[in-house]
Amino acid sequence: MHYDATERRPDTFRHDPIKALIVPRPIGWVSTLSASGELNVAPYSFFNGLSDRPVYVYYAVSGRKDSLVNVEQTGEFTCSLATDALRAEMNLTSAAVANDVDEFTLAGLETAASRFVKPPRVARSPAALECRLWKTLEMPASTDRPQDRYTVVIGQVVGVYIDDAFIRDGMVDTRSMRPIARLGYMDYAIITPETMFTMNRPTVGADGRSASNDEGPWDGSYR
Ligand SMILES: Cc1cc2nc3c(=O)[nH]c(=O)nc-3n(C[C@H](O)[C@H](O)[C@H](O)COP(=O)(O)O)c2cc1C
Numbered sequence: 001m002h003y004d005a006t007e008r009r010p011d012t013f014r015h016d017p018i019k020a021l022i023v024p025r026p027i028g029w030v031s032t033l034s035a036s037g038e039l040n041v042a043p044y045s046f047f048n049g050l051s052d053r054p055v056y057v058y059y060a061v062s063g064r065k066d067s068l069v070n071v072e073q074t075g076e077f078t079c080s081l082a083t084d085a086l087r088a089e090m091n092l093t094s095a096a097v098a099n100d101v102d103e104f105t106l107a108g109l110e111t112a113a114s115r116f117v118k119p120p121r122v123a124r125s126p127a128a129l130e131c132r133l134w135k136t137l138e139m140p141a142s143t144d145r146p147q148d149r150y151t152v153v154i155g156q157v158v159g160v161y162i163d164d165a166f167i168r169d170g171m172v173d174t175r176s177m178r179p180i181a182r183l184g185y186m187d188y189a190i191i192t193p194e195t196m197f198t199m200n201r202p203t204v205g206a207d208g209r210s211a212s213n214d215e216g217p218w219d220g221s222y223r
Contacts, residue, residue: 020184130159
């Protein structure tokens with residue numbers, strides 16, 4: 001199989017396979033406030049980090065969802081980490097309910113105040129990024145259907161919350177947080193101690209023309 005992705009998917013596929021190929025995708029559990037103060041939270045898996053100095057993240061919205069309209073109005077958002085323990089709540093916050101419904105309440109979630117932005121984070125999530133909108137970018141659409149027009153929301157991370165229980169030896173204990181990631185179809189993956197592994201950066205030979213893999217525990221350097 002090798003197909004033209006600008007055309008309709010090949011008949012072999014019952015669904016567009018593309019989201020099963022861009023995997024795993026982290027989930028940004030995005031909270032925003034509207035201009036009139038209505039609170040909103042929803043998961044976004046077209047979400048990722050863009051840079052770490054300064055820190056920028058993005059999420060991409062199909063159509064004109066609340067997480068886009070609100071951020072355009074108020075310029076701030078948070079991204080809480082979606083975890084195994086919060087999978088059911090995360091999913092409920094994706095329900096297409098009326099836009100005056102607060103998904104925090106719908107999913108039985110408590111909010112916790114952010115420090116640097118107005119939208120609160122998901123209190124039970126072990127980590128959250130507090131972000132200020134930099135710009136939105138409307139992507140070219142391939143049809144006239146509103147949901148086929150994506151807008152990328154790019155924000156600078158101005159605050160980072162980490163539950164102290166997940167900081168060990170000066171590092172974030174990702175394996176204990178058990179983050180979840182989106183796969184294709186209705187599938188998800190969990191980051192667990194069993195699915196994690198360490199691989200050091202390669203060591204470059206003295207001649208600068210060869211490289212070898214460095215086995216063993218991390219020596220603490222990024223090369
Ligand atoms: C795990 C997960 C990831 C999702 N990722 C996206 C995404 O990247 N972009 C998008 O437009 N919708 C995505 N959705 C659907 C939205 O969460 C859903 O449409 C939600 O109702 C939007 O809420 P809002 O209107 O409050 O922003 C995702 C849903 C789930 C469950």
